[in-house]
Amino acid sequence: GGHTDAVLCVGWWPDGSCVASGSAVCKIRIWDATTGEVRRILEGQTDGVLSVSWSPDGLMLASGSDDNLVRIWSAISGKLLHSIEEHTSSVLSVSWSPDGKTLASGSHDDTVRIWDAASGRLLGSLEGHTDSVLSVCWSPDGKTIASGSGDNIVRIWDASGGRLVRSFKGHTTAVESVRWSPDGSAIASGSSHSGVSIWDAGSGDLLRSLEGHITSIRTVRWSPNDTALASGSDDNSVKIWDADSGNLMFALKGHSDSVWSVDWSPDGSALASGSDDNTVRIWDAASGSLL
Numbered sequence: 001g002g003h004t005d006a007v008l009c010v011g012w013w014p015d016g017s018c019v020a021s022g023s024a025v026c027k028i029r030i031w032d033a034t035t036g037e038v039r040r041i042l043e044g045q046t047d048g049v050l051s052v053s054w055s056p057d058g059l060m061l062a063s064g065s066d067d068n069l070v071r072i073w074s075a076i077s078g079k080l081l082h083s084i085e086e087h088t089s090s091v092l093s094v095s096w097s098p099d100g101k102t103l104a105s106g107s108h109d110d111t112v113r114i115w116d117a118a119s120g121r122l123l124g125s126l127e128g129h130t131d132s133v134l135s136v137c138w139s140p141d142g143k144t145i146a147s148g149s150g151d152n153i154v155r156i157w158d159a160s161g162g163r164l165v166r167s168f169k170g171h172t173t174a175v176e177s178v179r180w181s182p183d184g185s186a187i188a189s190g191s192s193h194s195g196v197s198i199w200d201a202g203s204g205d206l207l208r209s210l211e212g213h214i215t216s217i218r219t220v221r222w223s224p225n226d227t228a229l230a231s232g233s234d235d236n237s238v239k240i241w242d243a244d245s246g247n248l249m250f251a252l253k254g255h256s257d258s259v260w261s262v263d264w265s266p267d268g269s270a271l272a273s274g275s276d277d278n279t280v281r282i283w284d285a286a287s288g289s290l291l
Helices: none
Strands: 007-012 018-023 028-032 038-042 049-054 060-065 069-074 080-085 091-096 102-107 111-116 122-127 133-138 144-149 154-158 164-168 175-180 186-191 195-200 206-211 217-222 228-233 237-242 248-253 259-264 270-275 280-284
Touching: 007 270, 018 049, 018 270, 018 280, 060 091, 060 102, 069 091, 069 102, 102 133, 102 144, 111 133, 111 144, 144 175, 154 186, 186 217, 195 217, 195 228, 228 259, 228 270, 237 259, 237 270
Parallel strands: 007 049, 007 259, 049 091, 091 133, 133 175, 175 217, 217 259
Antiparallel strands: 007 018, 018 028, 028 038, 049 060, 060 069, 069 080, 091 102, 102 111, 111 122, 133 144, 144 154, 154 164, 175 186, 186 195, 195 206, 217 228, 228 237, 237 248, 259 270, 270 280
């Protein structure tokens, strides 16, 4: 069966056949994207699952949890491969490097940490945020990591040396979500003041602001082909924007509570969303209709 509590995170399997979702009641479910049937349930979390991220080859799934742990699971067997205890507070976000060798995590302890995925060993700790790190994302070339924080700042870090490269200081409230565009030229960020910002990744200049949500943005995701951006909000809606013009293309309405997470299918044809209403929904990206 389905979730019995808030769905806090969703992520498409790289081959597009499945969607993983994590809930406030400690379970990760793997769903068949076509039939909606539950293929597998991953158990072993001792608190809410706040973030899930598939390795690029689809063989592993990473999760971050309210119990302060980063976990790495085998996607094939469902077995827990690593349980990593270094963060001193909830792990809010996990992100794989493009080569699948390294994992980044952001936490309520104000740090970004970098891990060797094969061994679970800590490679580095990025410190500079003065509040919780709510979101982390690797750049497509694997050289840098973006992080968004409750201190209202987006920071860009050198992944190998841990050096702070740049800070984007346009938000006036917590940065809930950050995402690189697939071509690496731009970064989108969503904040708790209801706007989505698009930044030039190289210069840090604000390129455009997307206004249309009426309350906090919880999640932003670029489409795989760079042309569209999806956002989920406490206003219960998912919105799809034209990334170049900033125009609203679709407002997806069907959730009855906050939308915590959205993710595009690998081919960009569909969108998954997870909500406080305990459901995962799959939408047609071309029409905005519920599949």
